[in-house]
Every structure is written in C-alpha cells, then in structure tokens.
Amino acid sequence: MTLIKRLLSLTLTAAICGTAGAQHGLVGFANYSDMGLQGTTGGAGGKTVHVTKREDLSRYAGADEPYIIILDADLKGHYDYNASPKQKHDVISIKSNKTIIGGGNGAHLDSLGLDIKNQRNIIIRNLKITKADPDAISFRNSHHIWVDHCDLSSQKEERDENDGLLDFTYGSSYLTVSWCRFHDHDKTSICSSGTRNLADYGRQRVTYHHNAFINCTQRNPRIGYGLGHIFNDYNERNTLYAIGMFARARVNVENCYFKDVKSAFNQMYSTDFGKNDTYWGFIRSTGNIFENTKNNTEGNSNGFDVSQYYHYDFAMDNASDIPALIAATGCIEGIESDIIPFPGDGAIGITDGTRIFCSDIEGATNYTYRIGTSPDNMQNADPASFKMKPSTTYYWQVTINGGKHDGKISGVFRFNTASAKAHFPTPSDGDRHTALREIDKEASATRCMPLTLRWRKGFDARSYTVYICGNKNMSGAMIKTVNTESYCPTGLKQGETYYWRVDTNRKDGSVEKGDVWSFKSDISHARTGRNEAEHAVRGGLCFPERNAAPGWIAASNDSCCTGDQGPGYMSFVWAGKNGTYDITTAYFDEKSGEGSFSIYVNDNCKDTWTANVNRNTMQTRTTHTVNLSRGDEIRLEFNTMRNMRCRTDYMDIKPAAKKTRH
Structure with missing residues (x-):
C-alpha cells in the first residue's frame, strides 16, 4: 500500500471509527487458538x-x-x-x-x-x-x-x-x-x-x-x-x-x-x-x-x-x-469506543460452532452484523445462527446501534475457517531430521518424553483415527482413535522413515480422510571403543560445543555436548556384536550447580548418577555389565539444575571385564 493510500485509509478509518491506526483490531499471535482459548477477548x-x-x-x-x-x-x-x-x-x-x-x-x-x-x-x-x-x-x-x-x-x-x-x-x-x-x-x-x-x-x-x-x-x-x-x-x-x-x-x-x-x-x-x-x-x-x-x-x-x-x-x-x-503510535483519543472483533482479524483455523461477536461498546443496545465471503459481498446476518463452511475466508463488519456511538461502523475484519481435514502436522510433512524425543512443555520436565504427533483441528471434528507405519501405502499400520489433536506412538526407531495419516471423524458421523505425511529421524551408530558425544543424535536442550576456552574443558576431539537448564539426550544405535559391555561416560562437573545423568538401553534405565562434585574437572562414570544387542538404542539422558550446564565428552564401550574366580 502506498503512503498516500495508507494515510487516506487512516483518515477514513479515523472518521468512521474515531481511532486512527487501530483499524484492524487485534492481529497476531494473541489470536491463536491454544492453551484452552480460541483467541484474546479480554x-x-x-x-x-x-x-x-x-x-x-x-x-x-x-x-x-x-x-x-x-x-x-x-x-x-x-x-x-x-x-x-x-x-x-x-x-x-x-x-x-x-x-x-x-x-x-x-x-x-x-x-x-x-x-x-x-x-x-x-x-x-x-x-x-x-x-x-x-x-x-x-x-x-x-x-x-x-x-x-x-x-x-x-x-x-x-x-x-x-x-x-x-x-x-x-x-x-x-x-x-x-x-x-x-x-x-x-x-x-x-x-x-x-x-x-x-x-x-x-x-x-x-x-x-x-x-x-x-x-x-x-x-x-x-x-x-x-x-x-x-x-x-x-x-x-x-x-x-x-x-x-x-x-x-x-x-x-x-x-x-x-x-x-x-x-x-x-x-x-x-x-x-x-x-x-x-x-x-x-x-x-x-x-x-x-x-x-x-x-x-x-x-x-x-x-x-x-x-x-x-x-x-x-x-x-x-x-x-x-x-x-x-x-x-502511543495514546490516542477515543479508543474506548474501538470495535474489537472476535475472531480476531486474520485469525485462522476457526472451527464449527465458533460465534462471531464484537466487544461491548458502552451504551449500545445491539449490533448489526454484515458477513460474506468477500468484502464487496457482505449481507446482514445473525451471528448466532450463521453457518460457516470449512476452508473459507469470511469478511465481516459491525454497526453499533444505540448510545452515543450509534451508527458507528467498524473496519472490515476477516478470518479463515479450518480445513475439514486435520492439517499443519508436527513434525512437518517430509521432515528429515525429526527428534524422536522431546521436552514436555506442559510440565517441569526432568527428562525428555517420546515424540508426540500433532496437527491442527479439523473444522467439525468429533475425534480422529491415527494411522502410522513404515510404508507409504499404510498397509499394516498401527491404528489409534483419539479425542485430541495429538498422539504419542510407541516403539519408533532411530533412522527410520515413518508415514502417518489422520482421519477426521466428523460430528455427523462421516469421515474426512487425511493426507499421508512422513518424517524421518537421524541415526548415529556406536561401536566398541570411544564414541564422541558430539557425533550422537541429540535432542531436547543438547547442543555441540567446541573448546572455546582451552585449559578449562579438556574434551577429546576438541568438542563435547552441552545441555542448557533442563533435560536433553544423546542417542546411539549399537552396531557392534551382541554381548555384555561396560560403558564409561566422561562428563564435565562444573564448580557449581548440579546435573543428573542416566543411561538407557531402549527404554530400560541401566544407571543413574548426579554431577555435584563441583571441581571444574572432567569426571568418569562406568556402568558395568550392560547387555547390548545389535540395533539397541543407547541413550544418555541428562537434566541440568541449579545453574549448571551438563557437558558430556564421550561414551567408551568395552567388553565387560571378566570376574576373577578365587
């Protein structure tokens, strides 16, 4: 929009609405439906x-x-x-x-x-x-x-x-x-x-x-x-x-x-x-x-x-x-009579049963609504009985009736209704580096949880049927019906490509078949000997770090993995021989704070310890007699606490020492 057109628009809006610069109502993230709210209404x-x-x-x-x-x-x-x-x-x-x-x-x-x-x-x-x-x-x-x-x-x-x-x-x-x-x-x-x-x-x-x-x-x-x-x-x-x-x-x-x-x-x-x-x-x-x-x-x-x-x-x-x-910008005259829309301007994913309304204007007896699928084709409508359709952009406008603002007309607002299908998947379709574990953002997590698949709500969804498997034609898929826009599958393996589909079970009993989406995770193999932490598949709050301060952290290969406050993990898949092994983990124990470490084989915890020596030195911990079979996941999980950063250098895997008989 050119400056001249913009200023004319502001002038016109000020004449109609009394507030230059507020013509769009609420735009942005405060309109998003999540955490139990469909937007912001104050x-x-x-x-x-x-x-x-x-x-x-x-x-x-x-x-x-x-x-x-x-x-x-x-x-x-x-x-x-x-x-x-x-x-x-x-x-x-x-x-x-x-x-x-x-x-x-x-x-x-x-x-x-x-x-x-x-x-x-x-x-x-x-x-x-x-x-x-x-x-x-x-x-x-x-x-x-x-x-x-x-x-x-x-x-x-x-x-x-x-x-x-x-x-x-x-x-x-x-x-x-x-x-x-x-x-x-x-x-x-x-x-x-x-x-x-x-x-x-x-x-x-x-x-x-x-x-x-x-x-x-x-x-x-x-x-x-x-x-x-x-x-x-x-x-x-x-x-x-x-x-x-x-x-x-x-x-x-x-x-x-x-x-x-x-x-x-x-x-x-x-x-x-x-x-x-x-x-x-x-x-x-x-x-x-x-x-x-x-x-x-x-x-x-x-x-x-x-x-x-x-x-x-x-x-x-x-x-x-x-x-x-x-x-x-800043304070302006008359904003208390500004008409605030719901759904907010530019909101998306609006579902069946959502009622259109504007904020109350003091002294108004009622409001006249005009709604349509284009700004040039809006008709008088009752929001209480107005029937929306999926995947549609609606435009609407409000006129105040009664009180000192009688006859005031809002700007033209717009919103998009949700698709009849489940949409906007997480992980995104085609993602090639999906982490199979994630931080649980709903709780004060101490470890990472298995990946949860998520999607945006279908227009008139009653429930969903989720299919997931390792082939695109979905044959042999694991099937689960859920009532929320999320599902946590079990048994996902590192390095595999997975295909999934979410069918929407609509309120009228019909089924809206979803699209087939895919994602793939990374894989890093561990073998006998030293396995550098920075070569692992990482997730949660875990990132590689070079030795930026020589003489402080003397990590092998000039690198380690570091964790921010909270949980993270490093994952290897065993590519060695089946057998019993000792796993020695090298980690840096900072001069203050505390961190916890745990070793898992698949989902079985084999060892847990706490880093609280606080000597600013590299420490080692050996986990003895761990049974490993080819294809097992070896996962080192950590949780940093009390102003500490968990740093891990390597995992050294050797055949378990034989006990001496006396």
Whole structure:
C-alpha cells in the first residue's frame, strides 16, 4: 500500500471509527487458538466500569469476574526515587479476563506499574506509564495478551531503578504488542526469562507490529526460546542494539525501519560457538530499511512460517511508509469506543460452532452484523445462527446501534475457517531430521518424553483415527482413535522413515480422510571403543560445543555436548556384536550447580548418577555389565539444575571385564 493510500485509509478509518491506526483490531499471535482459548477477548461479556481512583482500579482489575475497565483519571504511585532507603515498587495486579483502557486521550500512570502473574486473556490499551519500578508492565506465566496504543517510558538516568517497560517472562505465550510507543529507556522489552529457564521452552510466541522504539538502548524487543514476528516497527537511536535473539528463538523481521541504530540485530551469548550452540537465535530479515544503520543487518535463517498461526498481509505497510505513521503510535483519543472483533482479524483455523461477536461498546443496545465471503459481498446476518463452511475466508463488519456511538461502523475484519481435514502436522510433512524425543512443555520436565504427533483441528471434528507405519501405502499400520489433536506412538526407531495419516471423524458421523505425511529421524551408530558425544543424535536442550576456552574443558576431539537448564539426550544405535559391555561416560562437573545423568538401553534405565562434585574437572562414570544387542538404542539422558550446564565428552564401550574366580 502506498503512503498516500495508507494515510487516506487512516483518515477514513479515523472518521468512521474515531481511532486512527487501530483499524484492524487485534492481529497476531494473541489470536491463536491454544492453551484452552480460541483467541484474546479480554473483559468481553463483563460489565463496563469507569474508575478514577486507584482503589477502584485495583478492585476491578483484581476481581475474578470479567470487566471492561475504563480509567478516566491519571494516577500516581507511591514509589519515591528520592527516599532513602528507596521505597518498595508500586504495582496494580491484574487477573484474567480483563480489558483496561485509558479513557479520552489516555490515562497516565506515574511511578505505578501493572503486574500480571499466572493469568490469561487480558487487553491493555491507551495507557501512558512512566518511571514504573521495576517494570511498567510485567507478565509472568500468562498467555493470550494484547497491549495496544500504550506509551511506555522511564528516564535513562534512573535506569538502575527501572528494569523493563514490557516484560513477558516465565512461560508466557501468545502476545501481540501493537501501535505502542517505547522511549527513553535502557532494557525495553524482553520475551523470555533470560537464560536457563525451562518454562519458556515451547512458549514465547509473540507479535510486535507498528510500534516505535525511540532512544531505547536495547531489547526492542529481545526474544528467547520461542517464535517472534516483528513487522512495521520503527527503531531510532537504539544505542546498543535494536532486536536481540537467543536460545533457539526464530524471529521474522519484516518491513521495519531502522534509523541511527548501532546494531539492528544482536546475537546473544553464543557468538563463540555458532548456530549449534544452546543460546543461538535465528532471524529472517525481509523488506527492512536501514538508515545510518550498518551493523548486523543481515538475517541468518529462513525464519518460520507465520501463515500456520495467523494472516497479517492486509495489515502490513511498506517499510518506506513507517516514519510517517509514528504519530499514530502511543495514546490516542477515543479508543474506548474501538470495535474489537472476535475472531480476531486474520485469525485462522476457526472451527464449527465458533460465534462471531464484537466487544461491548458502552451504551449500545445491539449490533448489526454484515458477513460474506468477500468484502464487496457482505449481507446482514445473525451471528448466532450463521453457518460457516470449512476452508473459507469470511469478511465481516459491525454497526453499533444505540448510545452515543450509534451508527458507528467498524473496519472490515476477516478470518479463515479450518480445513475439514486435520492439517499443519508436527513434525512437518517430509521432515528429515525429526527428534524422536522431546521436552514436555506442559510440565517441569526432568527428562525428555517420546515424540508426540500433532496437527491442527479439523473444522467439525468429533475425534480422529491415527494411522502410522513404515510404508507409504499404510498397509499394516498401527491404528489409534483419539479425542485430541495429538498422539504419542510407541516403539519408533532411530533412522527410520515413518508415514502417518489422520482421519477426521466428523460430528455427523462421516469421515474426512487425511493426507499421508512422513518424517524421518537421524541415526548415529556406536561401536566398541570411544564414541564422541558430539557425533550422537541429540535432542531436547543438547547442543555441540567446541573448546572455546582451552585449559578449562579438556574434551577429546576438541568438542563435547552441552545441555542448557533442563533435560536433553544423546542417542546411539549399537552396531557392534551382541554381548555384555561396560560403558564409561566422561562428563564435565562444573564448580557449581548440579546435573543428573542416566543411561538407557531402549527404554530400560541401566544407571543413574548426579554431577555435584563441583571441581571444574572432567569426571568418569562406568556402568558395568550392560547387555547390548545389535540395533539397541543407547541413550544418555541428562537434566541440568541449579545453574549448571551438563557437558558430556564421550561414551567408551568395552567388553565387560571378566570376574576373577578365587
């Protein structure tokens, strides 16, 4: 879209909706169906309340019931930077199912932050937050969050007291941050809990779009462990770096504008070891403009496929247009009457029985809905009785009836319904390096669990029948009927190609036959003698590491395998003679922390020990009289704990020593 067309669109939207820059409603990961929610609705369905006092804001924000809370006054926290000793930080705690909106042209929270822990389904809009300590907005172990049109800042000379402006940590997921202005701060926004936090593994799905990061030193944002999608953001005078990535995160950066930024992208912690390191992050850079920004502007991977989570092309602008849109970021007038759609704009995978609705607008008596399969062919429809079809894009629009916003018309929203078939398989179809064990992201795992096959829900699924075998025609397949979009098969072997199909058992009793998908795992053979750990098939939080500090870790072959906080494994398949063997494992015991190791043959545990000598030396452990048959899997599992990194050098396999008779 050209700049002139874009500005005309904003002007028209402002005239119709009263809010420039918010015309698409919620776009991004906060729309994704997972973790028991189909998207983010905030306080929709709850009562709308206006508050002007701190105690009222605390009462409604901390209530168990859903609320749409409109803050019509500025509030000042109790924190005093000049007090000695410094006063404890001041926050408002927020519970699930809340929408908090600054009324008018926005509400100002001075030295007062928002704290969200173990909650879900929250919308925060049109707030100006300054000098909050330690964070302006802090999310921990929370999911399905939308932060929109907020102005967040501190003063850099106070950065020792301030931490983040928007931090999303400890297993949080499904966040969208849009049209916000971040400025005059150091550590702006982090999406992870730093390093060595298993809670973030498999979480941290975040979208940032149309935000401005001005005079912010770093973390604009910084993403670890998960998936990050950043489009149409504006970065200016980031004096350390703009976007950081680490801990296997995959980040797509599209059509953004960088001006006077020291370093566009920053690889955290892992420059010594490269892309195989535990802390390496991956980034794809497309369509971005770099003005007076020369350092680290190139991507290093293909990123990830956003279309498997949501659509967004309708909301994306050209990078050259972004500087002119900065004025639309931050707090704006009249956003409390903005019409928020559900399903969210660009949502995908919408299933049968999902009801279309918009958020409640104060004073409205009812709403008129127009729905169709093209924006030019929408007809009046009752969402309660509207019948959707699979694999269809629907467009819809809402008119408010009654109250002071009578006659207001929303923008045109869109969503895609799910295919009648099971779709978007994990592992992806044709994957040639599938790990046969994985970390259980739903629990504080101490070991890796067998691979779980997953897929996206069919449009009107009642249950599924899963077929898996070693041949494409599916003859002799193992068959299992399940009620969820996942299945954990047993007995999978390293190095084999597997074919699988998921048939959808529909609500009307018919069956939608699925496509045949395939995946293959790697294999590494072990034989008598020394088997280097870095040659094993690795999974979980296990990565090869070179000896970057000679004299500290004297690993053979100049390499070892290292594990981050949490579980991982190294796998060999025995290619030697059938017999009884002693297995000696060499591992590095750090000066602090603790790690556990276990040796399995297939799924039978043969030995377990703990690394807690803490001498910063290489140690060995011999597991005696292990029976091995050709084709057996020899698997060394570990779990790193208490700020330790488990490092393994090799497994030396020798025929078992014969006992001497006396």
